[in-house]
Amino acid sequence: MPGSTVTDTGCGRLALVTRQLLLSLAVLCAGSVLAEDPPAGELQLRFGIADSFVIEVDRLGLGATFAGQVDRLPDLALALAADGSVLLPARRLPMPGPHPLWQAVVGEGAWERDAGGKLTLQLPLDLLEQGANCIHYGELAVSLPAGGDGAAVLQVSGQTCEYFKFSARFEGSARWRPAEVAVEPTHPPRFPVYTLQQLRRDSGIDGSLLAPPAGVSPEHLTLAGLLLDGRHYQSACAVAAGPARRCAQLPLPTFSLSKSLLAGAALMRLERLAPGSSQRTIGELLPSCGGAWSDVTLQQALNMQTGSYDSPGYFDDEDAAIASPLFLAPDHAAKLAWSCTAYPRREGPGGRWVYHTSDTYVLVSAMAALLRELRGTESSDIYSDLLHGEAWSQLKLGPLAAFTRRTTGAAAQPFGGWGQLLTADDLLQLGLWLVEEARNPELLDPDMVRSAITPGAELPGVAAGNAGLRYRHGFWLLDAAPALGCSDPYWIPFMSGHGGITLALLAENVIYYYVSDNNEFRWLAAVAAVHQQRPLCH
Numbered sequence: 001m002p003g004s005t006v007t008d009t010g011c012g013r014l015a016l017v018t019r020q021l022l023l024s025l026a027v028l029c030a031g032s033v034l035a036e037d038p039p040a041g042e043l044q045l046r047f048g049i050a051d052s053f054v055i056e057v058d059r060l061g062l063g064a065t066f067a068g069q070v071d072r073l074p075d076l077a078l079a080l081a082a083d084g085s086v087l088l089p090a091r092r093l094p095m096p097g098p099h100p101l102w103q104a105v106v107g108e109g110a111w112e113r114d115a116g117g118k119l120t121l122q123l124p125l126d127l128l129e130q131g132a133n134c135i136h137y138g139e140l141a142v143s144l145p146a147g148g149d150g151a152a153v154l155q156v157s158g159q160t161c162e163y164f165k166f167s168a169r170f171e172g173s174a175r176w177r178p179a180e181v182a183v184e185p186t187h188p189p190r191f192p193v194y195t196l197q198q199l200r201r202d203s204g205i206d207g208s209l210l211a212p213p214a215g216v217s218p219e220h221l222t223l224a225g226l227l228l229d230g231r232h233y234q235s236a237c238a239v240a241a242g243p244a245r246r247c248a249q250l251p252l253p254t255f256s257l258s259k260s261l262l263a264g265a266a267l268m269r270l271e272r273l274a275p276g277s278s279q280r281t282i283g284e285l286l287p288s289c290g291g292a293w294s295d296v297t298l299q300q301a302l303n304m305q306t307g308s309y310d311s312p313g314y315f316d317d318e319d320a321a322i323a324s325p326l327f328l329a330p331d332h333a334a335k336l337a338w339s340c341t342a343y344p345r346r347e348g349p350g351g352r353w354v355y356h357t358s359d360t361y362v363l364v365s366a367m368a369a370l371l372r373e374l375r376g377t378e379s380s381d382i383y384s385d386l387l388h389g390e391a392w393s394q395l396k397l398g399p400l401a402a403f404t405r406r407t408t409g410a411a412a413q414p415f416g417g418w419g420q421l422l423t424a425d426d427l428l429q430l431g432l433w434l435v436e437e438a439r440n441p442e443l444l445d446p447d448m449v450r451s452a453i454t455p456g457a458e459l460p461g462v463a464a465g466n467a468g469l470r471y472r473h474g475f476w477l478l479d480a481a482p483a484l485g486c487s488d489p490y491w492i493p494f495m496s497g498h499g500g501i502t503l504a505l506l507a508e509n510v511i512y513y514y515v516s517d518n519n520e521f522r523w524l525a526a527v528a529a530v531h532q533q534r535p536l537c538h
Contacts, residue, residue: 038082047073047172057165074099081181088183092399117146133253134161137239158239162499162517189425190396191232199233209529211235215522224514254420255497264474271445285366289340301363308343309354314465332411357417364416383414453493483524486537
């Protein structure tokens, strides 16, 4: 046969030997060959009930409220693709799902394949509470033998959550299905990251006094850092340490930082777009709120000077509202109805300051109505359009910045007073943006932004709890003069979040932050350490 004649030729024998040699090389170098063909596909995870679940703190009784669910994870399907040695998720935002308590947040990870073809994946997989801002940090490790299903382990051993702390280990099954997956490339931070040890070498500032600052328990510190002249000096992050975890990309809750970054910035933007917006009344924009709100302006609601309250004591009303529909109801109608009627009218608006997250919820709802009026469309969104899509479009915020907590249903109302999820780099970018707007306003109302966040000696805002603390347009201001030895008052604008979160705008090129969860709001020692080498006042 002609075929046998060809096979018997020297070329045929050479082809056979060549094929055998290539096959041998492929077996010997399988890891290298396969590594040049990065994985892409869907990872299906099934965990069920935790193998170990130890509750350390449960101030709200979540363990009992969600008995049978708190230690159980839903099935997950993660679309992943590799970019070099980095494993990227197709979805960076919290994943929606039916679980009553947990949403998964997946970050950038790592992968490798051994000579036998076994695929190992390592990913940050964090648990975010539904409707809340607490986040619990986990490390996912998956082992997938060549051509078969494998095993997965999720270890949760850290969190930023004042009222609920636990450690857990989930063991489950994993299945990999190759597929084409579109992913965004790795997102680098805007500011180069250096250690706090490098801070001392560069500037003389003792970084050990910043993380944690005196008065904050080391075991409850998640992260701390300083932006100084365009450099980000950052502590280690006290969460589950794995080869995939990058502290610069750690998701951080904002809690009440959103009162500044979302509610405050949104009203400043509206005032710039339509002068007089801050003086529009809640009663005009939200008639359903009733008579007590008829003469309360948006600016007075932002300043928490509505005239309605139960107790004028510092945080008395806020602490009593912890189990209210404002925080527990998932839908907009229930949240707004409670927020509008929770407190009786005691005095005219514009006077006494009483802290209410419910005031911010009413405000953001009214601003949403105003934006729809100005734009002439029901689809305009106070967060995704006015802020994230427009005001922050020139910043290099990470993917998580597109997320904020919203109500269920068609309204999808941003909470406003809490609910954003940001990285430390995002926090610094937004803080610097506010500082630059105060210096050279382009997008925000000049009077509002300058009066809220310009450090200095002029007495700002309204008294908020004690003589050294003020409140203005959603921002706190602290007189640091006694701690720094300044001859005149030196009011530092800062943002503050539940549990122990601070973002302080110390000076034009100096921003300090720390994230903790033990109700410790003490950071003047860190400011004093900066002041010793970089004087903030004279």
